[in-house]
Amino acid sequence: MLAIRLARFGTKKKPTYRVVVIEKERARDSKALEVLGHYNPLSEPATVVLDHDRFAHWVKVGAQPSDTVTRLVKANPAPEPVAV
Numbered sequence: 001m002l003a004i005r006l007a008r009f010g011t012k013k014k015p016t017y018r019v020v021v022i023e024k025e026r027a028r029d030s031k032a033l034e035v036l037g038h039y040n041p042l043s044e045p046a047t048v049v050l051d052h053d054r055f056a057h058w059v060k061v062g063a064q065p066s067d068t069v070t071r072l073v074k075a076n077p078a079p080e081p082v083a084v
Contacts, residue, residue, distance in 0.1 A: 002063035004055065006039065007032060016040050019050060019069055021058050034058070039072060052078035 003024040010016040017039040020032035036058070037050035055073065059065065065073065 002033070002058065002061075004036065004058060004063050004065040004069050006066070006068060014042060016042075019055075019072070021063055024064075048072050048076045050076060 001024045002021055004019065004021055005028075006017040007020045007022070007029050008015050008017055009029075018032070018035050019037040019039060021034045021036060022030060022032045034054065036054050037048065039049075040047040050073065052073075055065075
């Protein structure tokens with residue numbers, strides 16, 4: 001089963017996270033299938049960059065987002081397309 005979750009990067013006491021698609025049984029920082037974005041909780045305000053199209057694709061094929069990733073996606077919705 002696939003999961004969309006956070007993988008911790010950065011240095012001691014200065015974490016940054018990547019939003020990754022990974023097998024649910026693998027370790028937190030194992031090799032991911034795809035990196036969907038990143039999250040920096042230390043910046044003011046916290047920064048979330050996410051590829052919403054790829055996120056929707058992985059959810060469509062059955063990947064389960066973690067509670068934290070779901071919260072981040074809801075707090076940072078996809079931008080509306082601009083009509084030209």
